[in-house]
Amino acid sequence: MLKKRIVPVLLLKNGRMVKGKKFNNYVDTGDPITAVKIYSSQDADELMFLDIDTDSRSKKNFLNTIINSAKECNIPFSVGGGVKNLEDAKDIFLSGADKIVINSSIVNNPKLLDEISYHYGSQAIIASVDYKYNISKDDNEVWIDCGKKNTEISLNDHIKKIEKYRVGEILVNSIDRDGMMGGYDIENYRNISKKIDIPIIACGGAGNFNHILDLFNSSEVSAAACSSIFHFGDYNPIQIRTYLKNRNVGMRQIK
Numbered sequence: 001m002l003k004k005r006i007v008p009v010l011l012l013k014n015g016r017m018v019k020g021k022k023f024n025n026y027v028d029t030g031d032p033i034t035a036v037k038i039y040s041s042q043d044a045d046e047l048m049f050l051d052i053d054t055d056s057r058s059k060k061n062f063l064n065t066i067i068n069s070a071k072e073c074n075i076p077f078s079v080g081g082g083v084k085n086l087e088d089a090k091d092i093f094l095s096g097a098d099k100i101v102i103n104s105s106i107v108n109n110p111k112l113l114d115e116i117s118y119h120y121g122s123q124a125i126i127a128s129v130d131y132k133y134n135i136s137k138d139d140n141e142v143w144i145d146c147g148k149k150n151t152e153i154s155l156n157d158h159i160k161k162i163e164k165y166r167v168g169e170i171l172v173n174s175i176d177r178d179g180m181m182g183g184y185d186i187e188n189y190r191n192i193s194k195k196i197d198i199p200i201i202a203c204g205g206a207g208n209f210n211h212i213l214d215l216f217n218s219s220e221v222s223a224a225a226c227s228s229i230f231h232f233g234d235y236n237p238i239q240i241r242t243y244l245k246n247r248n249v250g251m252r253q254i255k
Contacts (some may be wrong), residue, residue: 002199002222002252003250003251003252003253004216004222004223004224004244004249004250004251004252005046005125005201005222005223005224005252006044006045006066006212006223006224006226006237006240006241006251007044007045007046007047007048007078007117007201007213007225007226008035008044008047008048008049008178008225008226008230008237009040009048009050009203009225009226009227010032010035010048010049010225010227011026011050011051011052011227012032012049012050012051012052012053012062012065012081013026013052013053014053014058014061015058015061015064015065016028016029016030016031016032017030017031017032017035017231018052019179019204019227019228019231019232020178021178021179021180022109022147022175022176022178022180023146023175023178024145025128025226026254029197029231030231031056032049032065032069033044033065033068033069033072036069036072036073037072038071038236039076039237040071040073040076041063041076041240042236042237042238043237043238043241043254044075044237045075045076045223045237045254046075046076046077046078046098046224047073047076047078047102048078048079048080048101048126048171049065049069049077049078049079049080049081049097050080050081050101050128051075051079051080051081051082052146053079053081053102057068059082059091059117062081062082063091063095063171063228064091065081066092066095066096066097067095067096069096069227070095070096070097071096073096076098076099077096077097077098077099077135078097078098078099078100078101078126079095079097079099079100079101079129080100080101080102080126080128081101082135083100083101083102083105083112084105084107084109084112085112086116086119087121088115089112089116089120090119091212093120093124094155098118098124098229099123099124099125099126100120100125100126100178101126101128102116102125102126102127102128102167103127103128103129103130104144104145106129106158106161106162107138107142107144107151107153107158108128108144110161110165111153113125113127113162113165113166113167114165114166117165117166117167121148122137122167122168123168123169124168125166125167125169126167126168126169126170126171126201127162127167127170127171128167128170128171128172129155129158129159129162129171129173130142130143130144130146130147130173130175131143131155131173131175132147132150132172132174132176132187132212133173133176135193140154140155140156140188141153141154141155142154142155143156143175147175152234155172155192156192156195157189159172159192160196161194162198163196163197163198168198168199169193169197169198169199169200169201169222169223170196170198170199170200170201171199171201171203171225172189172192172200172202173186173203173204173225174188174194174203174204174205175204176178177204177205178204178205179228179250180205181205181206181207181208181211181226181228181229181232181233182205182207183205183206183207183211184202184204184205184206184211184212184214184215184224185202185204185205185221186214186215189202189215189219189221190218190219190220193218193219193220193221196220199221199222199223200219200220200221200222200223201221201222201223201224201225202215202219202221202223202224202225203224203225203226203227204225206224206225206226206227206228206235207228207229207233208229208235209235209239209240209243209244211224212224212240212244213243213244213247213249216244216249217249226240247251
């Protein structure tokens, strides 16, 4: 069984970190370079940057932020946002990322996964999936373009599709729970992690240590992605890892 990991997620917009609720109402949460230094010293297993700025003119600023962040980062570094073709992926890797996060292009250009895998290896790809629950259909549906477009694709069908491509991990993010700090969508993550062999990173809902403990004890996900718990709570990865290890959760050895 894979050891469990804690992955801070930083959302970037106009060169600043932001955080919202349910992919809306974003507020500024600080300087990304400073955050990289802090998380690198606080026993985070890895760090994930996701650019949510849809303005193509911001790409240069985004890449500069990645370059400067990579210089300060001594842990695995994953980066996503606006990756539409192999050249976009190349730019991110050359800027210092260890892994690339692909979201909308899984729907719009799925062959891109194989292209990136061919050049950089499947271990360098994290397939990212954002979803909402549709009450009328009693089903979870996949949303793309930073949660602005409903594909009307069933989450389970989408996960099965991703499984056919060569990716190292799948980041599954509940839009309904994003920023709400009320706990993870554990039942859903439990069902997904049982059905596929690709490691799952669960995202959306962490508000305290017990939420993360419940996630690991009740599902087979390999990592907990967290954001608001760090921005709006007095917590850090060292505290969370210690709490989990003291409750017999097998954590990845990082030192």
